[in-house]
Ligand SMILES: Nc1nc2c(ncn2[C@@H]2O[C@H](COP(=O)(O)OP(=O)(O)OP(=O)(O)O)[C@@H](O)[C@H]2O)c(=O)[nH]1
């Protein structure tokens with residue numbers, strides 16, 4: 513491994529460790545209480561542990577799977593001391609996630625033969641779509657790729673302005689129209705412009721209002737259909753952004769969106785400053801769609817390619 517890569521990954525790890533601080537403090541203080549006065553992992557401790565996991569936003573179904581694994585282990589090993597619980601939890605959660613169907617994460621690599629590679633970003637309002645697009649554009653540009661942004665969230669003038677701010681910050685071109693214009697038309701223009709400019713990556717921002725879910729989903733379908741008139745089989749990626757700080761709500765949004773429209777990847781934002789980071793474990797376990805990115809801050813560098821093992825490692829590092 514080159515020195516550069518090493519420095520980068522150490523930094524990445526530190527940011528992740530720091531981002532997960534609140535989640536960890538909360539989780540381990542509850543875990544401490546769950547085993548207080550107990551030397552052995554027994555039914556009481558397992559009951560308490562179940563509560564700790566559920567209240568840490570891991571989700572009921574994933575919690576039950578984890579408890580079942582630990583029960584089996586306790587039955588097998590006869591005596592398991594509570595001081596071992598931490599290590600066991602870590603192993604069993606890593607084991608559980610290794611069984612998920614998700615492909616190994618290819619993160620920021622752009623598949624061959626897809627030029628421009630088109631990513632459509634969806635999600636309800638305020639989850640961090642525009643910010644994630646800015647951070648992604650930065651990462652792709654850093655790799656030497658030519659990026660074009662499309663402001664297809666035409667619902668509010670501010671939405672277009674915000675994307676413009678990111679385009680300026682990253683120094684990449686943006687295609688936009690006035691507020692209220694047809695998002696599909698913006699997407700069409702963006703792809704056409706990207707083709708003309710011989711761009712490598714196109715990222716399309718979309719509106720996320722759910723007050724009329726049917727309309728929103730119809731709109732997304734229309735945007736996709738129009739894109740295909742310019743570049744076939746696009747978008748290549750539909751990235752659903754979820755706000756990790758909303759815990760179980762993020763779960764619900766993932767369920768609703770994946771039912772209503774085709775989603776190919778997930779990004780979970782705002783893991784810094786929340787105690788609900790356990791939701792990443794539940795979402796990784798419950799959805800067949802891979803979590804590709806996590807947001808660990810508001811800065812341009814604060815988007816990480818998600819790696820479930822690194823995540824578990826950070827989570828359990830005291
Ligand atoms: N702490 C933190 N804040 C984030 C992160 N990602 C986004 N935010 C903040 O969340 C707020 C909303 O982000 P936006 O990117 O505007 O969200 P959006 O989904 O585009 O919102 P709408 O355009 O209103 O639908 C902003 O203040 C961002 O700075 C993150 O990973 N960590």
Ligand SMILES: [Mg+2]
Pocket residue numbers: 641642643665671674717
């Ligand atoms: Mg936005």
